[in-house]
Amino acid sequence: MTFVLRDGRRVAVRPIQPSDRVHLELGLERLGERTRRMRFHGERTAFTSDELDYLTRCDGVDRIAEVAIGLDSSDEEEIGVAVARAYRDAEDSERAEVAVVVIDEWQGIGVGRLLLGVLAEKCWKVGIRQWTASVLGENTEMVRLLESFGSILSRAWCGGVQELIIELREPSF
Template sequence: MDENASSEAALPFRTTLRDGRRVVLRQIRAQDKAGLLAAFHRLSNDSRYTRFMASMRELPDAMLESATHPVAGREFALVAVAGDGEAATIVGGARYAAGPGSDTCEFAVTVADDWHGVGLAKCLMQSLIGVARAAGYRNMEGFVLASNTSMRGLARKLGFVDTVCPDDGTLHVVTLGLAGVPGPA
């Protein structure tokens, strides 16, 4: 994690990625709808399928509304923004959601195609893990396509256990215990 970020994932913070580009990680805002929609439209068909596990040409209004209005106490979402002012662009995001009373949250992460391979997904996940841990969740899990080897590899590097989904061999469940000691950096 960037030296500007605490172990509790203090947001917002600016970080420099492996290729020298800088982003600000911050909590999502209601006014991010247009930026989030633009980010969705910049994703390749493969990236959309990998993230949503379905072919999607458009982001449904209900999903966009939910994405920009996380339910307090059960959901959290953050975005990575490149540039400043009018030139600011959402280039990635991560979120978790949990059922009422659950000690396990489910994560999702999305990174713009031209930002793959520079450490952005790792930054997003480390921040999300820190926020979930600080919120008192004991476990984090994600459902990842078996073919998404880059996400599964990142999850393993972050300490997640990767198992085949018992109900669907095309999916893997990656799980991380959040209680106790902080995860790997």
């Protein structure tokens, strides 16, 4: 699916594929220090090969991940700009851990919200009704973004990190 963002740039949104390893590697290189800290809760400079396998091999049921790929003027894929994922909890099949990251130069124009919206729809279709998220206390933007998809059922603090449980609202397909 192709979407036009607030600033007119276009992205293709699709499920992640093993061939997206390169987009993840290049995308990590394009994250600024603050973005890395907000997403990974510390400095992250590379993924291992095993991590890339884990991140790019999703089944669409228990492990769901969507990527946003920036398109050039000819609708050719140019650069990976964001990824969002939800991995079902092994002990609670209605719950999944969620995360999203957007490269710095594409932040603030709706890519994260778009990907999480697609992810919420896919989660709902496979019976996931709650998201969990570990969010740095200072990352108020992420908390607000997550709240736009449901209500926070619980918030526990652990060393400056909020552990959230969000009850998803039924998406309007």
